[in-house]
Amino acid sequence: MTALPGETPGTGGTDTPQDTVSPPDTGAQEPAADAETPETPAAVAETPEGAEAPTGAADKAGTADSPSAGAGAVDPPSTDADSASPAPELSEAQAELAAQRELRERIEQRKAAKDAPIAAGAGLSGTAADLLAAVRAVESGEKAGSAFFASPAPAPRPSAPAAAAPPPRTPAPEASPVRTPQAASPEALDAVRAVLVAGGAPEALARPAVGALGEQAAELLRTDPWQLLAVPGVRPEQADGFARALLGADCGPDDSRRTAALVGWVLERAALQGHTALAADAVRAALAERAVSDPDAAVREAVEEGVALLFQEGQDDEPEQDGTADEDGLAPDADTPREPVRMLLGLDRYALAEESLADGLARLVNACEKAADWAEAAAAAPSPSAAELIRTTAAAGLVAHSGGEAARAEPAALIAAARGLGLRAIGATHSEDGRRRLAAATGDPDTAVTLAGLLSGAQGPGRDEEGALALDLLVVLDAPQLDVESAAVLVEALADGARLVLSGDPGVLGSAGAGRVFADVLAARTCPQVVSRTPDPGPIGELVSGIGIGELNQVAASGKEVVIVPVRDAGEAVHRTVQLVADSVPRAFSIPADETQVITVGHGGAAGTRALNEALKQRLNPGPGRFGGFDPGDRVVHVPAPGRAVPGVVRSADAEGLHLDCGGVPVVVPQERVESSVRHGWALSAHQAAGMRWPAAVVVLPGDAAQGLSRPWVYTAFGRGERHLSVVHGVDQALPRAVAEVPAQERTTRLRPLLEALPTSDAAS
Known part of the structure; x- marks a missing residue:
């Protein structure tokens, strides 16, 4: 050098x-x-x-923040991944989990039905589910397409918690000029400006506040000033000052509106750094650093109000006390160290995305026809690694493929082989540059799309009569860049029997959004894995x-x-x-x-x-x-x-x-x-x-x-x-x-x- x-x-x-x-x-x-x-x-x-x-670091969050004087650290403090909550808190945490069973009924029902066939689109919720239902209604003739174009955007729920995440984003098309987002009404902006000025905040926050909170932003901020934390870049000490200006002596550090907003803010901050959940101990510690006198009660109230969901990681249930004894004459697990139980808190959007993604991947694995014979195509592959990838994909509905830049030729060979067999096969890349390189490798521009273009409908084969992508094989290159929300929407869009190959370099930086989809799929080892030797x-x-x-x-x-x-x-x-x-x-x-x-x-x-x-x-x-x-x-x-x-x-x-x-x-x-x-x-x-x-x-x-x-x-x-x-x-x-x-x-x-x-x-x- x-x-x-x-x-x-x-x-x-x-x-x-x-x-x-x-x-x-x-x-x-x-x-x-x-x-x-x-x-x-x-x-x-x-x-x-x-x-x-x-x-x-994400420019979304700016660069690393310096704590204000006396404010303490902003980000959730470190917790050992293997540490458990202190023993006295276990029963309380489990009681909190029990209190959430009703809130998580949908998730628990899906868990109980793992063995049943999972229909395409069944795991979607919220905006994504509404969009899929609309597509299917139009394609079936039940409703005319114009019925949906004229519908106004739904107004945000006034009761949403201060830092609640917005609905999953729908990627904008890359293959057409970017559309102008729906502008906030002048009346809403004027109303928010008035509230901001009354609270000592700059008027420039009006537009992002309406974007985060909707047309009712002024009323929400007036009744719950800590809703300002939903605006990107606003920090707790700044929201506290805004609240004091509006509420005077009627607010304090343990105000339930403040603690709920702080829980959501901590989890949103964690999501910016890639986490889909956070240890409950870390959330409690972050609240304590923000002058919350009873973090346990604050977390419990936030869970009860639906600001966050509570999950148990480790032992799923308490051992049954049925009086039976093991071979040593001891009650079950009496002297056997149990796996530590860790309580996690997460936002609803990421919890549902991970549940939906896991169900969808299992559906692809179990619904794929594995009797196809691609032996001739594998024999004609340009390299041994490409041949292995073709053979593995022929026999599996989900495959993980890893390798460096040179290994990108192997998914290209797979796509060409599948198309040669008459299958509808394409590859989706993270960027337009990646799409051009993949198209050059396959020799066919129709074989390559960007992931954003595919999900938006601006690129790719379109949808079939069931609303699923008209594909037999989808290869996702740059898979480490796939966040959990995009992955959930993508997998739900694949029909039963379709094959999915996740391909990428495990050594590169992870996704911008929350989750580590590719790394988790590799670590779980629930599908065949092909490691390139190129x-x-x-x-x-x-x-x-x-x-x-x-x-x-x-x-x-x-x-x-x-x-x-x-x-x-x-x-x-x-x-x-x-x-x-x-x-x-x-x-x-x-x-x-x-x-x-x-x-x-x-x-x-x-x-x-x-x-x-x-x-x-x-x-x-x-x-x-x-x-x-x-x-x-x-x-x-x-x-x-x-x-x-x-x-x-x-x-x-x-x-x-x-x-x-x-x-x-x-x-x-x-x-x-x-x-x-x-x-x-x-x-x-x-x-x-x-x-x-x-x-x-x-x-x-x-x-x-x-x-x-x-x-x-x-x-x-x-x-x-x-x-x-x-x-x-x-x-x-x-x-x-x-x-x-x-x-x-x-x-x-x-x-x-x-x-x-x-x-x-x-x-x-």
Whole structure:
């Protein structure tokens, strides 16, 4: 690994952090990634600058927050995954669980009916179920399609808890211009502004408040000011000040409205970091740090009010006291250590999504016809790993396939083989870039869609008469990017008898949304697994493969495929990065600047995405920023929904909005959404870059990024370059230490035990 011709390497060493990376969120999994939302005005919500949290913090939550004076830690404190609640609390926790049996009746009924056939769409609830019912009603002729188009959006329930999650999102189409979301009425905005001003909050929060709480936002905030916590970016101390201004002496730290909102806020924060549930002890501790005098009572009341659901992890039931004895003459389990019982709290949306997903995966496993003979297709496969994948898929309804970038050729071969047998088979990728690469690998553009395009109906084969996707085989590439809600909707859309292959690289960063679907499916081992034996080629492939097993090796790069550029501080890091993108890489490799992607650890800081994008714009496309800071020709990233980063180029702007070209797809971003959903895109975070590749990548590691590094982050960032990788290196020994010692932090989810408990007809290979 050498310097590029013409480069003057720095002297090495680390810089003095100008905007220090905040410490890791204790006990939290790698945060949900880079899903950007409107930045909340500083008068109410903090927007601290800093690097991405240790394993890639979400821009949705800003960078790691610094606790306000006297406020204590914000994020749920760490809890050992194997620790149990203190013994005196077990009976109380079980009593709480019993009190929730009625609330969870639907879930328990589904558990009791695991052996029964599971109809497609049966596990959906809420908006997703309503949409599926509408589709089936139209297709059956029961109702005309126009009956649904004119229907107004349902109003939010006034009694919803303050931090209750919104209904599952329906991804916007990628293959057509982005539609303008339904605007809030002027009356609702004016009413909310009046309440905000009365509470001392900035009027700029009116639009996001109506977006989070609906048209009744003003009345909800007036009667329950802590509903303000439902607005992204608002913190408890700010909601407390708002409540005091509105309620005066009538509010206190143990107000039931406050404690309910705090429970929801803690769980929402955990979801931003990938958790679908959180240990009850962690929630109680977080409430105690927020001056709640009786966290146990607060949690119990939140469960009773339906703000959160309570789950028991470990022993399912108490042992039956029937007087029988075991072979030692002891009562059952009298002296046998029982598995620790852990109580988990979760939001309804994620609980139902995991239950629905587990049921749907079991349905695919059990309903698939396994007598198909694909021997001839397997014999013609281009590699032994591709042949193994074809044979395994022929005999199973659900298959997990893992491998690096080179292994993506194996799902492509599977899709081609299935189509050659007359089956309806396609592959779904995380990004438009991945879709183009898959289409090139199969030689047929009709074989590849994006997951968002497939779910929205903008791409793919459409639906059959039953409302299911008209597919016999679906291969999901970039499966680690699949969050639990999207996965649940996807699986419910597959018909009985369809095959599903989840394919991806287990070493990359996880999904932006809550859950760890691919990792849980692999860990549960309830379906056959195929591990690719195809190595990634070249020096970059060799380097990334070593990182995957915890080794940062020096590789032979005679063609300067991998280059290390040492820097002393963040200022020099920015200078070297601009020099590489604009001069050195184009001169040495004939790769133009618009095909080189810069990747850094965080959005804030002296060498974060914001600072780098500003410097790169000044060099590559200077301009006054005529429309919201953007000019024609600017490279941008559009975030139409949390977790979806779509690269594009600004083409023009007018009264309608900002016109983008996103990989050949025209996108119009309305004026009111430009600030919240469009960022300059010469520099991205590793989470935003996941699922995409460029001819060249420049990874920037300034000194203040050391705490944000982990093995999955480095693995993901270093693997984004196809022909060339430059590393602007200012973290000294923190890089090899992160690769060797900082693996992915575990997310708390319930999918794995749900899958392990399901009766299936297949065993993992």
